[in-house]
Amino acid sequence: MTSPDTLTELGYYALSRHPVRPSELVDEARHAETIGLGTAFVSERFNVKDAAVLSGALAAATTRLGIATAATNHTTRHPIVTATMGATLAELSDHRFALGLGRGITAQWQILGLPVITGAGIEDMISILRRLWNGEMIIGHDGPAGTYPLLTLGISVTPPPPVMVVTMSPKTLELAGRIADGVVLHTFLDAEATRTAVARVRDSAQRAGRDPASVRIWSVLATVPDHLEETDRTRRLYGRLATYLQGYPDVLMAANRWSTNDLERIRSTSAFSGARGPLDATATATELDELAAAIPAGWVADCATGTADECARAVAAQFDLGVDSVILHGVAPTEVTEIVGTYRHLRSPQTAALPVNPGRVVPA
Numbered sequence: 001m002t003s004p005d006t007l008t009e010l011g012y013y014a015l016s017r018h019p020v021r022p023s024e025l026v027d028e029a030r031h032a033e034t035i036g037l038g039t040a041f042v043s044e045r046f047n048v049k050d051a052a053v054l055s056g057a058l059a060a061a062t063t064r065l066g067i068a069t070a071a072t073n074h075t076t077r078h079p080i081v082t083a084t085m086g087a088t089l090a091e092l093s094d095h096r097f098a099l100g101l102g103r104g105i106t107a108q109w110q111i112l113g114l115p116v117i118t119g120a121g122i123e124d125m126i127s128i129l130r131r132l133w134n135g136e137m138i139i140g141h142d143g144p145a146g147t148y149p150l151l152t153l154g155i156s157v158t159p160p161p162p163v164m165v166v167t168m169s170p171k172t173l174e175l176a177g178r179i180a181d182g183v184v185l186h187t188f189l190d191a192e193a194t195r196t197a198v199a200r201v202r203d204s205a206q207r208a209g210r211d212p213a214s215v216r217i218w219s220v221l222a223t224v225p226d227h228l229e230e231t232d233r234t235r236r237l238y239g240r241l242a243t244y245l246q247g248y249p250d251v252l253m254a255a256n257r258w259s260t261n262d263l264e265r266i267r268s269t270s271a272f273s274g275a276r277g278p279l280d281a282t283a284t285a286t287e288l289d290e291l292a293a294a295i296p297a298g299w300v301a302d303c304a305t306g307t308a309d310e311c312a313r314a315v316a317a318q319f320d321l322g323v324d325s326v327i328l329h330g331v332a333p334t335e336v337t338e339i340v341g342t343y344r345h346l347r348s349p350q351t352a353a354l355p356v357n358p359g360r361v362v363p364a
Contacts, residue, residue, distance in 0.1 A: 011039035032333035039066035059093035071102030071166035098359030102166035120144035133160035162359025177204025198322035239280035312342035
């Protein structure tokens with residue numbers, strides 16, 4: 001059951017800080033429920049952030065919190081394993097779980113010896129999963145997601161878990177509009193980029209004969225309140241953005257229409273060129289200051305920064321861009337208690353009707 005105090009349109013990323021301590025997950029989630037956050041999103045890393053394990057812990061530790069992977073990658077598990085994961089989490093959580101899939105980083109798949117994820121592969125996998133959750137037996141499948149002689153769960157899952165696509169790529173946004181139940185955008189998209197992404201999803205859904213409003217779209221808002229220590233704020237804002245520029249600059253630059261000259265200036269800093277790993281995890285205070293000086297102020301202008309009131313207003317402004325829901329990114333629930341409380345006074349009545357499951361816009 002959804003509590004009337006639950007802000008189902010707001011979410012957070014579980015275990016968003018460095019270093020990751022899985023033991024903090026449960027207390028974090030229980031505080032999220034207490035202050036009324038609606039969904040915990042699990043981003044997967046190949047260390048101590050296994051999406052299935054963390055999602056199971058969230059399901060067992062909470063009763064009102066929506067749960068979603070944002071994202072896992074379908075090539076890292078056999079379809080039967082992924083289907084089993086989704087079915088188990090749906091039942092364990094009383095159908096609060098949504099499966100979020102993404103493409104990941106091409107270089108990582110090449111290093112790991114896994115196939116590069118394509119849009120066609122995601123579409124094929126979503127079809128397989130839905131058929132399995134519907135109780136179908138799939139014989140002799142041969143498609144972009146792989147070749148499988150026989151796939152079956154031997155059960156049906158009612159309702160099946162919604163499937164969300166995590167992306168900012170134009171083609172994948174269009175794919176999501178055609179086939180997905182929900183979409184999770186990316187941190188550091190500016191207002192125009194967010195509007196454009198929303199329009200791309202909605203237009204694609206309409207061309208596919210779907211109700212454009214049936215796709216639940218989440219924006220991801222970097223949230224860095226000023227009660228945090230200064231170096232910590234710099235790490236979470238500029239360090240995190242620089243980390244994304246390490247991994248996949250082209251798509252983020254293109255989405256925001258950012259200048260490549262600015263990117264080259266950032267890359268030429270000693271902090272960036274001499275990085276010892278992800279910058280949000282490894283950069284020193286001096287290096288973070290160097291990155292902050294190099295990154296244009298406009299690149300972080302649409303983030304939630306400042307006082308609790310200023311952060312809450314930035315959250316509320318996201319809904320004017322056409323999204324249905326907002327993820328407060330880079331902060332633990334204990335760090336946004338005042339922001340969430342202030343946001344309640346700014347909340348639009350239209351957002352109150354969203355179900356707890358983050359991949360649905362109407363109850364199943």
